[in-house]
Amino acid sequence: MLPYEAPLADFDPRRGACCTVENFTIEILGTLRSKWNISATKVFAHDFVAHYPSFNINSVQAAFSTHLRSLKHSFKQAGLDNVTSSARQKEHWRKERKCLLYHRRLDIAHAVSDLQPHITMLMRIGPDGMSSDKTANENNVPQYRILGRHWRSLEVTAWLRIFDAMYCHNRWGPVGTGSQGNNARMRFETMSMGQPQRAVRRLPRNAYRTEWYDSLNHYDWEELDRCEAEVYAFTHVPGIQL
Structure with a gap:
């Protein structure tokens, strides 16, 4: 194995x-x-x-x-080492896409005044807190199926989508005219979760999925350094209506 x-x-x-x-x-x-x-x-x-x-x-x-x-x-x-090396290369590219997604969200947070108060929290979540994706082809068109974080709450997911929506809005503008550069990848919803990974530490209590958080043992608590008393208004961004 x-x-x-x-x-x-x-x-x-x-x-x-x-x-x-x-x-x-x-x-x-x-x-x-x-x-x-x-x-x-x-x-x-x-x-x-x-x-x-x-x-x-x-x-x-x-x-x-x-x-x-x-x-x-x-x-x-x-010849299985070549197959496995190819799989590892795909995993590397997936991590690269996750990092690019984080920086895209961070850039739009700096550019939109209503999102600027959320920059600190976005940086606390960091690239490791972003959803991963896996590629698939549909009629020879590449698609990216979202793989959720097994530890991350749905509130955080909805909150992050606000950054993506504002990025698309600013990119295309009110009359649908795009700016220079490549379009953002189209990422599609899926019920799949990525492989279990270490959760980002020291986030507010409501940043973690409830059932995952409640299942932690003593050693997991030490690894997580929980912040149970802290909460954050992830889904509320004043001034932005979606």
């Missing part, structure tokens, strides 16, 4: 193991001594010795590292 991009990028061995026995994964394109693979080797070895106590844990780790090297070689020989 391959680990998802987000857990792989966010993995910190100081917070615990990379995976469990139940969801065991290796980083097939990583080095044998990558942080993820070192942690996965320990997970495997400890579980193996728990079932077969007569084995030495260091010997098991060495044997698993040899096996992992063999797996990586087979993976490359089958």
Whole structure:
């Protein structure tokens, strides 16, 4: 199995193991001594010795590292590394589009006086709080299906759409004449969620999806640094009627 991009990028061995026995994964394109693979080797070895106590844990780790090297070689020989590299490139482009979306919203917030009071909150949410998207073709026309953030509230989504609406309004003007440059990508609604990613920390309580927020455990609270007492009027932008 391959680990998802987000857990792989966010993995910190100081917070615990990379995976469990139940969801065991290796980083097939990583080095044998990558942080993820070192942690996965320990997970495997400890579980193996728990079932077969007569084995030495260091010997098991060495044997698993040899096996992992063999797996990586087979993976490359089958040409699957190129397929996976292509998938990672698509993920990189998706992150780039998310970053561009953030800066577009930030630019329109600076340009529209009624949105300027929201600049600080938009910056707190940052690029990581933007919705991702995935590409699809409809009659040879590229479309971008929105992938929501699993932790982000619907109020934040509606609030962010105000920035997009103002961008389109300012771009086309009252008589429908566009300005120079490429048009904004057409992004279409979908019920799909992106792969679970680390939530943006220290946002107002109503920035988080209620069911997700209520399901957090003690360790999640420490990671999130919750701000339960703070709320923000995400959907209310004085002076702007949509």
